[in-house]
Amino acid sequence: MVFSIHKVGVVGAGQMGCGIAHVCALSGYDVVLNDVDGEKLGESLETIRGNLGRQVTRGLVTDEQRNEALNRIALAPSLADFADVDLAIETAVEDEAEKRAIFSALCKVLRPDAIIASNSSSISITRLASSTDRPEQFIGIHFMNPVPLMQLVELVRGIATGEKTFEAARGFVARIGKTATVAEDFPAFIVNRILLPMINEAIYTLYEGVGTVDSIDTAMKLGANHPMGPLQLADFIGLDTCLHIMQVLHDGLADSKYRPCPLLVKYVEAGWLGRKTDRGFYDYRGEKPVPTR
Ligand SMILES: NC(=O)c1ccc[n+]([C@@H]2O[C@H](COP(=O)([O-])OP(=O)(O)OC[C@H]3O[C@@H](n4cnc5c(N)ncnc54)[C@H](O)[C@@H]3O)[C@@H](O)[C@H]2O)c1
Numbered sequence: 001m002v003f004s005i006h007k008v009g010v011v012g013a014g015q016m017g018c019g020i021a022h023v024c025a026l027s028g029y030d031v032v033l034n035d036v037d038g039e040k041l042g043e044s045l046e047t048i049r050g051n052l053g054r055q056v057t058r059g060l061v062t063d064e065q066r067n068e069a070l071n072r073i074a075l076a077p078s079l080a081d082f083a084d085v086d087l088a089i090e091t092a093v094e095d096e097a098e099k100r101a102i103f104s105a106l107c108k109v110l111r112p113d114a115i116i117a118s119n120s121s122s123i124s125i126t127r128l129a130s131s132t133d134r135p136e137q138f139i140g141i142h143f144m145n146p147v148p149l150m151q152l153v154e155l156v157r158g159i160a161t162g163e164k165t166f167e168a169a170r171g172f173v174a175r176i177g178k179t180a181t182v183a184e185d186f187p188a189f190i191v192n193r194i195l196l197p198m199i200n201e202a203i204y205t206l207y208e209g210v211g212t213v214d215s216i217d218t219a220m221k222l223g224a225n226h227p228m229g230p231l232q233l234a235d236f237i238g239l240d241t242c243l244h245i246m247q248v249l250h251d252g253l254a255d256s257k258y259r260p261c262p263l264l265v266k267y268v269e270a271g272w273l274g275r276k277t278d279r280g281f282y283d284y285r286g287e288k289p290v291p292t293r
Contacts, residue, residue, distance in 0.1 A: 003115065003168040006030065009076070009085035011102055012092035013037075013044035015238070015276060016119055019147025020089055022048045025069040026061065026148075027176045032076040032085060036092070041075055048073065051148060082109050087172065089141060091119035094244035099123065100131040107133045115165055117141040121241060122188040122196075122248040126158035135160035139169050142189060143178075145237060153178045154189050187252030188245055196245045199237075200261050202230035206281075206293060207263040213281050213291035231281040232289075234264075235274030243268045 008024045010017050013035035021033045021044070035041040049070060055061040061069075074081070082088055088110060090102050099118060106116060115137045118128050129138035140156030153173045157166055173180040183189035188196060202216050211219065217229020226233075234242050246260035267273075267280060272292070274280030282289035 002171055003086070003113070003164055005086040005115075005168060005172050007032070007085045007087075009082040009088040010034065011079070011088065011090045011106070012119075013041050013075075014091070016091045016143060016145060016147060018044050018047045018051070019145065020091060020119065020143055021073050022051055022069070022148055023176045023178075025072040026052070026065065029072065029175075031073045032081050033073055034076040034079060034081070038077065041077060045070070045073065045075065051146075055148065079105050079109050082106065083111070085110065085114060087115045087117060087168075089117045089119060091143075094121055094123070094241050094248075096123050096127070099128055103128065103132045113137070115139065115168055117169065119143055121192050122245040124158075124187070124252070125156045125185045126160070129158040129160055136162035137165050139165050140183075140185070140189070141169055141173070142183075142191075144191070151179050152191070153180050154183045154191060155180050156183050156185050156189055158185055187248050192245050193249070196242060196249065197258060199230045199234045199242060200246050200258075200264065203234065203261040203264045206231065207261050213293050235280035235282055235284075237274070238276055239264060239267050239273045239280050 007030040009032045010021050011034050013033050017033060021031045025031050033044060052061060052066040052069060056063060056066050088106055090099060092098055092102055103116065116132055117139050118125065119142055120140060125140040129135035132138055135158060138158055139161050142154040142156060144150035144152050155169055170180055205211055205216055206213060213231050217231050220226045220229050243260055243264050246258060249258040250260065271277060272279045275284055278284045281292055283292055
């Protein structure tokens with residue numbers, strides 16, 4: 001029998017956590033949303049309300065569906081509120097130690113049959129699963145950003161992930177209206193294994209003075225027909241997340257071709273993390289984005 005999911009807990013109310021809570025609530029799941037940062041958690045419902053509002057304006061969602069979805073989301077300042085969830089999705093910072101600490105806290109409150117998923121962009125699902133009390137009930141459910149718009153979800157089985165867990169995750173992805181693709185548990189899975197080295201190369205192209213931010217993004221939009229330039233996309237993903245993924249690729253595959261560009265490191269050290277901090281390869285503080293190089 002397929003394990004049935006009614007209530008979803010989301011750990012991390014950043015750009016991905018808000019998106020995941022949004023699509024789950026819109027698909028009829030009850031949701032509890034947690035963040036370690038009280039301010040972030042406080043803002044999350046307004047972010048989701050604004051994003052749902054845009055869908056209402058475009059005629060994709062009715063007023064009633066928006067209101068019902070918002071009513072299904074409860075903010076949870078503590079993980080104690082996860083005691084009755086069927087599926088807990090961790091989507092906090094892309095840092096293995098942080099994620100392990102979250103799983104260890106989660107295992108203390110979750111029901112024994114609850115499934116744990118990580119939205120990690122790159123970290124080994126097998127390794128993350130081994131830090132829990134239920135590796136067979138642990139799986140990678142990797143959403144794309146922005147979650148309400150992007151169709152794909154990568155499902156990643158760790159070595160111990162059970163078939164029941166995999167089928168429950170597959171059913172969950174279908175119910176939220178997304179398309180699942182299955183990736184093996186190798187660093188950065190499929191999408192980011194291909195995408196992030198391209199973004200890193202764009203940053204090297206900038207670092208070596210081959211082009212400016214504007215010329216690199218224009219070149220890839222008009223020359224390769226990408227909907228967004230790679231530096232614009234890096235700002236959108238978050239430069240800290242981009243750096244973490246490159247570090248996972250570099251460490252995990254031990255190939256110098258994955259070396260994070262020093263300019264990416266410098267931007268992250270400056271706290272210029274892209275759109276979420278209002279500055280990255282573009283400065284977003286004015287009326288329209290201005291390249292920072
Ligand atoms: N940004 C993307 O394009 C993208 C796409 C797919 C997957 N991901 C993955 O999703 C995860 C989150 O990325 P994001 O872009 O939403 O980052 P973000 O910086 O927008 O949000 C992360 C949130 O996690 C919170 N957090 C940190 N530690 C926590 C803890 N111990 N407990 C609870 N909350 C905690 C932070 O306060 C923050 O609100 C990362 O693992 C990332 O790799 C990101």
